[in-house]
Amino acid sequence: METRTVVAEFIGTAMLVLFGVGSLVLAGDYINALGISLAFGFTLIAIAYAFGHISGCHINPAVTLGVLLAKRIDIRTAVQYWVAQFVGAIVGAAVLFLLANQVPRLQTADAFGSNGYGGRSPVGMGAGGAFLAEVLLTFLLVFVFLAVTHSVALVGGEPIPVGLALAAVNLIGIPLTWASVNPARSFGPAIFAGGDALGQLWLFIVAPLVGGVLAAVVHRFTHLHPAGQADQEEAHPPPATGPWGRLRGGHRPEAGGQETKGPEAA
Template sequence: MSKRLIAEFIGTFWLVLGGCGSAVLAAGFPGFGIGFLGVALAFGLTVLTMAYAVGGISGGHFNPAVTVGLFTGGRFEAKDVIPYIVAQVVGAIVAAVVLYAIVSGKADFAGVGGFASNGYGDASPGKFSMLSGLIIEIVMTFIFLFVILRVTSGDVPAGFAPIAIGLCLTLIHLVTIPVTNTSVNPARSTGVALFAEGPALAQLWLFWVAPLIGGALAGIVHSALFEKK
């Protein structure tokens, strides 16, 4: 179990540092900014690379919603859910600490601003409502978990699952960045919210509730449709 938890810590650390780091450091860099597309690819690549690196150890969840979805889908034991979530949240927080240390070293540093945090209303990049955020986070997490459950099933080609999962997360970001700045991952949301300026902490509840609902529903639906009884 200790190796599995360390793997989850490292994988979630990389997801937050690589994904949120691309948004904070590179998205709007003058003349060379990577924009929404670059950030979306960065998040997808973090999951793809770590799924290959440590997925064989822990299963490569890196996300409490994934852990919950795999549990409701009959793929994960109840006793391991809380330890996995704790490791993921700690990894995300440590990544946010590292990112803050990097950002605060800029010569003209005047605060971290939104710090790639998630939000709705005035905190939404496109000023979308709380209801819009709730709907899109539930639906996209559901799809994300459904894809994960299908591509890790025994009836699909082995070895390609991380590619499909990484590309799915990339696509989800391309759709949802304007709405909520894309969570589908409570750990990712928590890490940066602790340092962000604005309402990120006050709005963090949505980015726990919605992904966990979406993930849990995906597990239930997938189990009902595809798992052998």
């Protein structure tokens, strides 16, 4: 295990929860869904530039699952990332909880930025609709991530489209379920919200993971060459530079042919 990659995932996820969910909890009375969505997107972009070259900046278990299925990391690395992400989400939510308790009459403190369906959905969306929405929104996010971090993609600007994708899915998802698309993002706040937030948490863990699987399958079909066909990136590998340089060759494949480290986020 490379300790710094796990630490990067831990810190990155904690920051995403603190600043992303924090925009909803602390500033929800003053900004609308657009402001909250932009806070998530800008936070992700900043974190990706800070940690993308270290861990790949997945900061989202669904992204890590997609990267695993794309064979950019091995199962051991994926498990380490998942543990770091969930622990980071709890720590980020704990810091946010302490801050929220210092604000008198905070209207959004009860739900604490947790996700929900039925009576906990802003539009009253049921479990089936919420599940479908989370699958589709997570699919978009993870697919964009896999596509722009593909080794033939333009080097250097990857965090921007991924951050914009996160902002877009939040803008659509906030009125429906408060927008999860990230099991860790849902897990941390639910721990402190308790009650129905914990009872409904399963959906916001399972649905994003399904979306991540779907994104990996579609990405394999659209971006990877059939077996036996020459691959442009093998013939002309791009430089291992940019925020997500680890995925582009900063770590060469081992003898077995798989990369042991890789990037990604959300």
